[in-house]
Amino acid sequence: MSAYIIRRLWQMLPTMLGVVLLVFFIFNWVGGDPAYVLAGKISNQEQIDNIRRQLGVDQPYWVQLGIFLKQIVTADFGASWSTNERVSHILLTRLGPSLTVLVPLTILATLISIGLALAVAYVRGSFTDRMVMIVCTVGLSISILVYIIVFQYVFAYKLGWFPVQGWGDSFIQNLFVYASLPILIGLVVSIAPNLRLYRTFFLDEINQDYVRTARAKGVSENRIMWIHVLRNASIPIITFLMAELPGLLLGSFLIERFFSIPGIGREVILAVERSDFPVIKAITVYVAFATIATNLLADLTYKAVDPRVQLK
Amino acid sequence: MRSFWRFAGGLLALLIAASATAADPAKVLRIAFPVAETGFDPVKVSDLYSNTVNEAIFDTLLTYDYLARPAKLVPKTADGMPEISDGGRTYLIHLKRGIYFAPDPAFKGQKRELVAEDYVYSFKRFADPSNRSPYAFMIQGRIEGLDEATEQAKKTGKFDYDAVIPGMVALDKYTLRFKLTKVDYLFPYTLAHVVFGAVAREVIEAYANDTNAHPVGTGPYMLKEWRRAARIVLEANPNYRQEVWDFQPNADDAWDQRVVAAMKGKTIPQIGRVEISVIEESQSRWLAFNRKELDLLAVPPTFVGEALDDQNNLLPQWTAQNVTLFRAIDPSVGYSFFNFRDPILGGFTKEKIALRRAISMGYELGQEIAVIAKHQEVQAQMPIPYGVVGYDPNYRDVNQYDPALANKLLDYYGYKRGADGYRTLPDGKPMVIHMATGTAAIDREYSELWKRSMDAIGVRMIFDPGKFADHLKAAKACQLMMWQAAWTADYPDGDNFMQLFYGPNTGESNNGCYESKAFDAMYERSLTLSPDSVERQQLFIDMTRQVQVDGAWSLHASPIRNQLIRPWVLGYKKHPILNADWVYMDLEPRS
Numbered sequence: 043m044s045a046y047i048i049r050r051l052w053q054m055l056p057t058m059l060g061v062v063l064l065v066f067f068i069f070n071w072v073g074g075d076p077a078y079v080l081a082g083k084i085s086n087q088e089q090i091d092n093i094r095r096q097l098g099v100d101q102p103y104w105v106q107l108g109i110f111l112k113q114i115v116t117a118d119f120g121a122s123w124s125t126n127e128r129v130s131h132i133l134l135t136r137l138g139p140s141l142t143v144l145v146p147l148t149i150l151a152t153l154i155s156i157g158l159a160l161a162v163a164y165v166r167g168s169f170t171d172r173m174v175m176i177v178c179t180v181g182l183s184i185s186i187l188v189y190i191i192v193f194q195y196v197f198a199y200k201l202g203w204f205p206v207q208g209w210g211d212s213f214i215q216n217l218f219v220y221a222s223l224p225i226l227i228g229l230v231v232s233i234a235p236n237l238r239l240y241r242t243f244f245l246d247e248i249n250q251d252y253v254r255t256a257r258a259k260g261v262s263e264n265r266i267m268w269i270h271v272l273r274n275a276s277i278p279i280i281t282f283l284m285a286e287l288p289g290l291l292l293g294s295f296l297i298e299r300f301f302s303i304p305g306i307g308r309e310v311i312l313a314v315e316r317s318d319f320p321v322i323k324a325i326t327v328y329v330a331f332a333t334i335a336t337n338l339l340a341d342l343t344y345k346a347v348d349p350r351v352q353l354k
Numbered sequence: 355m356r357s358f359w360r361f362a363g364g365l366l367a368l369l370i371a372a373s374a375t376a377a378d379p380a381k382v383l384r385i386a387f388p389v390a391e392t393g394f395d396p397v398k399v400s401d402l403y404s405n406t407v408n409e410a411i412f413d414t415l416l417t418y419d420y421l422a423r424p425a426k427l428v429p430k431t432a433d434g435m436p437e438i439s440d441g442g443r444t445y446l447i448h449l450k451r452g453i454y455f456a457p458d459p460a461f462k463g464q465k466r467e468l469v470a471e472d473y474v475y476s477f478k479r480f481a482d483p484s485n486r487s488p489y490a491f492m493i494q495g496r497i498e499g500l501d502e503a504t505e506q507a508k509k510t511g512k513f514d515y516d517a518v519i520p521g522m523v524a525l526d527k528y529t530l531r532f533k534l535t536k537v538d539y540l541f542p543y544t545l546a547h548v549v550f551g552a553v554a555r556e557v558i559e560a561y562a563n564d565t566n567a568h569p570v571g572t573g574p575y576m577l578k579e580w581r582r583a584a585r586i587v588l589e590a591n592p593n594y595r596q597e598v599w600d601f602q603p604n605a606d607d608a609w610d611q612r613v614v615a616a617m618k619g620k621t622i623p624q625i626g627r628v629e630i631s632v633i634e635e636s637q638s639r640w641l642a643f644n645r646k647e648l649d650l651l652a653v654p655p656t657f658v659g660e661a662l663d664d665q666n667n668l669l670p671q672w673t674a675q676n677v678t679l680f681r682a683i684d685p686s687v688g689y690s691f692f693n694f695r696d697p698i699l700g701g702f703t704k705e706k707i708a709l710r711r712a713i714s715m716g717y718e719l720g721q722e723i724a725v726i727a728k729h730q731e732v733q734a735q736m737p738i739p740y741g742v743v744g745y746d747p748n749y750r751d752v753n754q755y756d757p758a759l760a761n762k763l764l765d766y767y768g769y770k771r772g773a774d775g776y777r778t779l780p781d782g783k784p785m786v787i788h789m790a791t792g793t794a795a796i797d798r799e800y801s802e803l804w805k806r807s808m809d810a811i812g813v814r815m816i817f818d819p820g821k822f823a824d825h826l827k828a829a830k831a832c833q834l835m836m837w838q839a840a841w842t843a844d845y846p847d848g849d850n851f852m853q854l855f856y857g858p859n860t861g862e863s864n865n866g867c868y869e870s871k872a873f874d875a876m877y878e879r880s881l882t883l884s885p886d887s888v889e890r891q892q893l894f895i896d897m898t899r900q901v902q903v904d905g906a907w908s909l910h911a912s913p914i915r916n917q918l919i920r921p922w923v924l925g926y927k928k929h930p931i932l933n934a935d936w937v938y939m940d941l942e943p944r945s
Contacts, residue, residue, distance in 0.1 A: 074823030078830070082400045082488025083844070084853075084863040087830075092508075093486045125392045126566050127582060135582070191637060199641040206641040207633055209584060300635045304584035308634075312390060312583060317823055 043345075047338070054334045061330040062114065066107055069319055075099070076123055076317040097123060099319075110323060119324040124316040129324045132309060139209060140293035140305030143221045147228040148290065152283060155233050159240035160267050163248055174237070181234035189227050190300045198223055207302040224297045239282065243275040250274070276347050284340035288332040291325070377574075377590035379626035381941040383923070385650050386633040386642065390583035393566025395558075396549045397479040400488035402933065405548045407586055407630070409934035411456075412551025412571035415447055415473065415530075416542055418846075418931055420938045421601040421610050424741055425846040425930050427542050431468060431552070431572065433528075436545070442537040442884075447545075449528040454593040456576035458568075460560040465593065468572045470524035472552040475515060477522055478503070479553070482513035489549045491862070492844070496541070497521035498533045515555070539884050543845030546931075574623040574937050586630040590623050597622040599925075599938060609680070609927065616924040617940060624940035646944070649923050653916040658728045661918060666729065668918075676921035681914055682928040683732055683740045685843035687851065688910035690717075690789070691866035695832040698785060702870075702904065705767040705780050710905030712760035712769075713787070714753040716811040717908050718803060726799050731911035736898045737851045739912045741930045743885055744848020744894035751909055752902045760811045769812075776814040787815045790825045790837040800838060829865035837865065838910075846931055847885060848894045852877055855901050868906045873897055921945065 077093040078085075094100040098109060113119045119129035162171045198206045204223035210216055247253065248271055256266050293307025306325065313321035344351045391404040396412055399405060417430040429435055431453055437446040453468040455461065477497070480487045481504045495501060498521030507513035521533040534541060544550060551571055561568035569577050574594045579587035599617045603610030633639045636654030643651040653661045661679075663669055668679045692710045694700040699710060723731045735751045738744040768780035779785045789804060791797045801817045808815040828834045844850050853859055856877050857869035876897045883890040901907060919926050925939040 072821075074821040075827050076823060078823045078826040080486065080488065082491070083841075084491040084859075085488070086491075086862045089486070089490065090830075092483050096484070096486060125582065126395075126398065126564060127393075128564075132582075194637065194641065199645060202645075206645055206647065207635075207638040208631065208647075209581075300638055302584065302631060302633050302635075302638060304581055308583065317821070 047342075050338045050341070054331075054338075057334055058114075058327075058330060062110060062327065063107075065323060065326045066103075066110055069322065070103065070106075073319060073322075074317045076319065079317060080123065113323070114327055119320045122313075122318050122321050124318050129320050132321060133306070133324060133328070136293075136304060136306040136309045137291070139216070139303050140298065140307060141290060142213065142216050143224045143228065143297065143303060143305070144290045144294065146217070146221070147225045147232070148283075148286065150225070151229055151232040151236060152279075154229065155236035155240055156272070156279070158233070159237050159244055160272065162237070163241045163244035163271075164263070164267060166245060166248070175241075178234040178238050181230065182238070186227070186231050186296055189231055190296060193223060193227050193230075194300060197226075207300070209301075209303050220301070220303070224294075224301050224303065227297065228294065236282075240275070240279060243278045244271055247271045247274045273347065277344055277351075280340055280343050280347065284336040284343070287336045288329050291329050291332050377621075377623045377626040379589070381625045382627045382629060383625045383650075383936050383939070383941060384629045384631070384648050385936070386631050386639050386648050387586075388632075388634060388636070388639065388652075388654075390632045390634070391586065394569035394577060394580075395565040396476070396551050396553065396569075397482075397485045397487045397489075398566060399549075406933040407577070407588065408551060408569065408571075409548045409573070409932060410575040410588060410628070410937055411569045411573045411577060412548070412553065413453070413468070413573050414546050414548065414551050415449075416546040418546060418929060419601055420929060420932070421603055421613065421927060423604055423930070424743060427546055430546075432545075436542060440533075442539050443534045445532040445534070445541060445545075447530045447532070449530065450595070451528060453572050453595050455554055455557075455572050456570055456591040456593055458557060458570040460554070460557040460568075460570065466554060466556075468552055469527045470530040471527075472554060473530055473550075474519070474522050474524050475555045475558075476550065476553050478513070478515055478519065479558070480549075481507075482515075483507055484513065487549075489547070492544050492547060492549075496534055496536075496538060496544075498535055537882055540845070540847060540849055540881075543847060547845060575628065575934075578627075584632050586632075588628040588630070590626050594623070601938075613925050613927050617938065620940060623937050625936055628936055643918065646920065649920045649941070650926065651918045653918055655728055655730060658730055658916065661916065666916075672918065678919045678921070680917040680919060680926060680928055682917070682930070684913045684915055685739050685741050685846060685930040686840055687734045687737060687739045687912055688731075688838070688840045689734070689737070690836055690838040690908040690910070691829075691868075692905065692907070693829075693832055693835050693867055694869060694906070695867045696835050698779065699787065699835055700867075705769075707903075707905050708763045708767040709769065710908075711753050712763045712811060713808070713813060714905060714908035715756045715760035715763070716807050716813065717755065717910075718807045719755050719910060721803055721807075722800070723911055726796070726803065727911065727913070730914045730916065732914060734909045734912050736894075737854070737901065737907065737909065738848040738894060738898070739843070739851070742843055742846045742848055742851070744852070744891060746891070746895055749895060749898065752899065753905065753909070757807075757810050764811060764813075771812045775809075775812055777812040785814065787813055788835040789815055789817050790828070790834050791817045791819050792822065793819045826865075830861050832860065832867040834865070839865070843931065849880065852880070852894065852897055855897070855906055866906055868901065868904070870900060870904060870906075873900045873904075876900065 076097065077090045077099065080093050081090050098106060121128050122132060162174045165171050194206060198204045205220060209220050253266055253270060256270055291306065292310060293305040295307035295311055298305040298307040309321065310325055387403045389403055391407060392399050392401050393404055394408055394411065396408050413431045415430060415432040416427050419426045419428045431450055433448040433450045449468065449470055455466040455468065477493060479485055480490050480493050481500045483504060493500060499519040500521060503517060503519055523531050525531050554570060557568065557570045558565055567580065574591055575588040576591045578589040579585065599620045599622055603614045633642060636656050639651060640654060640657045642648050661669060661672060666681065668677065692699045700706065719733060723729060723733065735749050736745060764777055769777040769785065771777050777785055791801050804815055825834060825837055829837055841851060841854060854863050855868050855873055856864060857874045860867045860869060876893050880890050880893045915928060917928055922942040922944050923939060924942060926935060929935060
């Protein structure tokens with residue numbers, strides 16, 4: 043097992059290098075020259091050159107790439123070009139609000155989706171199953187933007203059940219007051235596709251011989267569904283979940299923007315709008331690292347869930 | 355015993371005076387910024403919202419009268435207006451005494467008085483290349499010895515803040531002298547610009563790693579809490595000097611009368627705490643105001659229909675809540691510039707001038723105002739907007755919307771229509787106009803309007819969407835054919851707009867690369883005249899006529915701001931230059 047993990051970690055290096063090169067060249071080609079924005083309303087070439095020199099963007103590409111690699115190794119991406127705030131401070135302070143929304147949302151969405159998917163898979167072909175699938179399809183067809191606008195208007199403004207927007211200093215207040223409506227919207231948006239996907243995973247398993255055998259042996263339906271079927275369907279579910287986890291680092295831009303949540307999603311958009319390369323670099327590298335790490339975690343989890351899985 | 359009562363009486367009087375002067379911490383104003391701030395170091399920021407906060411924290415030498423229109427300069431920390439001598443080259447300024455910085459650990463428990471040297475230091479910071487100040491242009495080449503100090507810093511890698519700059523000297527603790535490189539009657543506007551508020555050297559040095567997060571000034575407010583890009587809380591500065599609200603209303607202005615009645619004689623500031631939320635989405639701001647979570651709101655364009663009727667009056671649901679509306683034209687102008695070095699559009703030959711003017715005449719500005727701006731714009735007749743020195747309400751743009759005339763002009767100068775309906779150049783070669791544009795939804799609306807307008811006069815227009823920084827880079831290199839932009843006044847004088855056409859400013863602010871000897875001569879003459887000179891006013895009109903006859907810009911419109919005000923907010927009036935209006939306002943208990 044440890045040899046496998048070391049090998050996988052070693053294999054991360056070329057992948058990370060690929061990501062670094064991709065980010066570096068994409069930004070330098072299409073990212074725009076930040077010096078022109080930072081120079082202000084009226085600026086001459088000398089001032090722009092001075093800013094480019096200070097930012098280091100006047101250096102040859104290979105030097106800039108070297109600095110980028112050093113930043114990754116030392117985990118020090120310097121300061122934001124537009125606000126002078128340390129990038130590490132940006133990540134630390136913005137990640138909390140994003141996770142306050144997205145962690146409970148992911149947990150709830152997963153549990154609810156699994157429960158509902160198991161239920162509708164069990165009654166496959168029934169009126170209930172069809173109705174749920176129709177509702178899911180309709181739900182899938184509606185943009186998250188519509189959900190946000192309608193829910194904010196109805197539940198926050200008209201009914202006053204939630205605040206229209208805002209964020210406080212207390213975790214409890216944020217979780218139970220400010221994050222409630224964003225989580226609700228996130229649930230409505232994510233349950234429909236999750237439920238459809240998980241249902242297919244469960245249906246694949248329900249038709250397997252071992253289920254028929256279990257029924258023939260008189261095993262209860264609850265045990266068949268919650269133990270046998272769920273366990274065997276868990277590998278694709280884990281794959282799907284692990285693929286979604288790095289997204290937590292990116293936050294949910296639209297939700298954060300509409301509800302004024304000072305999360306990482308808003309920060310990413312601000313950084314892109316301001317051509318703030320240090321922030322973009324840091325977030326991209328961390329998301330890439332998280333993606334590779336969760337892939338490894340997924341493989342390890344397969345082994346834990348199903349001992350038949352061999353890690354080679 | 356008598357002395358005891360005298361002492362007690364004095365103490366009581368002091369307590370009463372203190373309670374009358376102090377801002378009330380219970381008065382909390384809640385407002386929203388639609389765009390995130392970037393920081394609060396005056397030398398480093400250039401965005402409107404950071405500067406709005408800075409306006410309340412830092413004190414400039416001069417400022418503007420809150421009520422006077424057009425905007426009028428008045429002393430702030432200066433004890434009277436500057437004494438100007440040497441034909442407009444030397445400015446002598448005396449500081450008021452007893453002005454103190456807000457408390458901060460950098461002062462080590464001492465009360466720190468504002469002195470002339472603080473302004474010398476604050477101005478020097480703009481010349482320090484390591485600060486890469488976006489407002490360095492306001493002092494570059496203007497103060498004797500300052501550019502040399504910048505050059506020296508570039509050589510040594512460090513700006514020498516202890517070196518004496520001949521053009522900027524603290525003669526004593528409370529006297530400041532500026533010597534300018536040339537006659538400059540606009541220098542007082544620099545002294546009033548928010549970025550030139552005084553900072554204390556020890557504060558800047560104490561927080562050198564993040565000066566943006568530690569603004570300490572002598573202004574009426576201090577930064578209490580800052581959650582970046584989310585929430586800013588200001589509290590009244592306990593060290594703020596005794597200042598009484600005493601502005602004169604404009605004659606026959608009922609709004610001003612109400613403001614004066616509510617505010618006259620009160621100490622500044624009255625509001626003890628200002629809570630600013632960054633709410634980027636217009637629906638969220640709108641609903642928050644509806645829920646009375648905000649006390650003031652600039653109506654977002656998408657919600658104008660829910661606030662105003664066809665005559666731009668407040669709808670009954672708002673008047674029923676005693677909400678009031680303040681409408682003001684922003685000192686800003688929208689335009690599209692033509693590149694004078696472009697082989698198709700540029701130059702001063704008659705057919706090129708005709709092409710540019712025809713494009714201007716062909717643009718359906720009325721549709722922009724009606725459809726895109728939902729009638730919340732006014733047509734700009736001059737590059738100088740309403741409320742700015744040099745604006746003439748009787749002047750009319752010579753390139754008014756007139757597609758028939760535009761077609762005649764193009765026909766006359768040989769821009770013939772081809773089989774596809776689009777015109778060719780007079781030499782028969784294809785003619786395609788490239789318009790740089792952004793990628794937002796509003797940019798697409800403008801592009802569609804331009805396309806429709808140009809199709810009507812047979813001009814093929816193609817749109818090149820891109821990033822602002824890339825377009826700006828190309829514009830400064832005179833490589834953009836056309837680009838739509840806007841300019842908002844840095845100071846309320848026509849010079850701020852006319853410099854956009856000045857030939858030597860090509861590559862800096864003259865993005866159309868317009869170089870007209872006639873215009874440049876008039877502009878240079880205007881620089882030597884006092885702002886209130888009649889000749890200067892006429893020069894602004896002549897310069898305007900020149901750029902319009904040459905077809906330098908397609909002039910668009912100035913935006914109208916619709917501010918909704920809850921009934922418990924007293925003393926609101928939008929100032930064309932100042933933005934921290936709440937410094938001069940008060941609050942009653944909310945209902």
